[in-house]
Amino acid sequence: MHLRQATPADAAAIWELRRLSLLAGCRGFYPDDLLEAWAGGPMPADFAQHIRGHWYLIEEGQQLLASGTVNLDSGRLDGLLVHPEAFRQGLGKWMMAHLELLARQHGLDSLSLDASLNAVPFYSALGFEGGETGFYQSPRGMTLACMPMRKSLVDTAPQG
């Protein structure tokens, strides 16, 4: 298993990982019709353009098992997706440790994200703190409940 930087050529595989991961991981936390609309649909024409920054993938051979990205200007995390067959095997934690290390090396003092409701216990286990439930506005015009969460990188040890 290895972790590598993604390229725009990975966009279609990431979009399919997103569909599988969200449908399995978020089921029961959102109404089925909303979840299917959010996770499904064709890949937006501009999606590949978003894979140019700090997007990373974990693969086993040719199989894509996890993705994630960090914006090294803002400290925003996004795109954390694990293949359902690999849930709870430490891949999400591995990806987050990688993104956190990049952020620390870049001198950022905090990380932030909008957690889907199913993922709040995962981020809490990694030291993120949330407040009140908010709403995430998807680029395709859907509104989903989420939990804004933040982690300080000051005076905290890197996640192992």
Ligand SMILES: CC(C)(COP(=O)(O)OP(=O)(O)OC[C@H]1O[C@@H](n2cnc3c(N)ncnc32)[C@H](O)[C@@H]1OP(=O)(O)O)[C@@H](O)C(=O)NCCC(=O)NCCS
């Ligand atoms: C949320 C997600 C990224 C977690 O990735 P993962 O690889 O399954 O999680 P890990 O195995 O790295 O878990 C690390 C720790 O987080 C906690 N954790 C993970 N999933 C959890 C869950 N469903 N409930 C409670 N705690 C959880 C546990 O403490 C776990 O350690 P343990 O397994 O030793 O107890 C994954 O379930 C996923 O892709 N879900 C669907 C997509 C999604 O919601 N992404 C987040 C969008 S904001």
